Amino acid sequence: MAVDGNTNPVVRCGNPECNVAIDSKCMEGIADPPSCPHYGKALVVVEASDGEAIKAVAPGVRLPHADALSATEAELVLRAKDSNLVALVGPHDAGKTSLIAAVYELFQLGPIGQYQFGGSATLHAFEKTAHDARSESRRNDPHTERTKLGELTFYHLDLVSADGPPRRCALFANRAGEDYMDTQTNQDLAKGYPELPRSDTLTVLVDGEKLLLSAERHLARRDALLTLRALVEAGVTRRWQRLALVLTKVDAVRSAEKGAPEALQFFENLATSMSTEYGSHFVEFKTFPVAASPKSTKAVRGEGVAALLDFWLKAPARNEHATTVPTPRPAARAFGRLRVIESEVMP
Incomplete structure (x- = not known):
């Protein structure tokens, strides 16, 4: 009063x-x-x-909702800040969400490589994703919530680098693996996924546990190659993009009593095939073995994440190719390939 x-x-x-x-x-x-x-x-x-x-x-x-961003909200971030967009492509349970959560969890402990945490607009989303992998959740095994079919969301981080620009933004696109797998039989679906042509790094994930079984490893190879082929043929990839092939759950591979050497060699062969067939479609290609949320002592939590994060946050190559004039593709139909012949007008 x-x-x-x-x-x-x-x-x-x-x-x-x-x-x-x-x-x-x-x-x-x-x-x-x-x-x-x-x-x-x-x-x-x-x-x-x-x-x-x-x-x-x-x-x-x-207050801001601090949940995962929609496509519209992510677009506003991309326009307002120096940003790197990462698209993670892989089948269900390959470890996409676990990898995103691992980046957030590692920043709880300190810098990741040269990068320090500088803020986030999606802290609640990160917390919900990471909770079930913590002991506080009282789960027997680490777990991450499954991404809903047809849903696209984005996780956001502001990062500070000691060696680079004062602050850089990272956006991680999150879509259900089944959505990406469906493009193998219907390439037109990929044209409705806006995160693909806009991403600076296209990240293809291969489940390390699947490579331990001879019956499963060939399916994993097929999914990786056919999905990437579908995206390239659908025209949603760009030559200025970087391509990362990630072997997830590397701790499970190392813990296997048998099959570990074969699994690692199979991954190397897959990387060679992918580089040979699709490397020319990207400005850079690199492989990364990671253990986002290890279930054994054969790997430390977040192993390989620092190197992957550094690759994700390289200066966007799209800026270097912005002035490149694209070579026109020949028309698919014969009528479109006809040339116009100019003739003199008769008096």
Whole structure:
């Protein structure tokens, strides 16, 4: 409560939207306004540069949701900041979400390589993703929530590098693996995935556990090569993009009593085939073995993530190719390949 110039008591509220001072009614519907936690508290007022009083955000303010970003929200980030967009492609349970969560978890312990945590607009999303892999979740085995079919979201990090620009933004696209696998039989689906042509690094994930079984490893190879082929033929990849082939769950490979050498050699052969067939479609190609959330002592948590993060955050090659004039492709139909012949007009 306050006092006006005529020494009359004036009721006030810390919530700028409340009119209790005018009609004595609490906007929260509380029958006894003095019991409201905002009742009687001062409303902060800030003087604007032109002298006009501006109401400051007070109790009851709506904070950013801090959940995963939509495609529209991610686009606003890309326009506002120096950003690197990463698309992670792989079948269900290959470890996409676990890899994203591992990046966030490692920043809880300190810098990752040359990068330090500089902020995030999706902290709640990171926390929800990482929770089930922690001991606090009381799960017997680390677990990550499955991404919903047809849904595209983005995780955001602001990073500070000691050797590079003052601050750089990383956006990680998150889509269900089944959506990407479906492009093998319907390439047109890929044209509706906006994260693919816009990504600076296309990251293809191969499940290390699948490579331990002879019956499964050939399916893993097929999924990796056929999916990448579908994306290239659908025209959603760009020559300025970087391509990363990631072997996930490397700790499981090392822990296997048999099959580990064959699995690692199979991955090397897959990398060679991918480089030979599709390397020319990308500005750079590199492989990374990682252990995002190891279940054994054969790898430390986040092994390989620092090298992968460094690759993801390289200066975007799209800036170097911005002025390149693309070579026109020949028309698919014969009619489109006909040349126009100019003739003189008869008098």
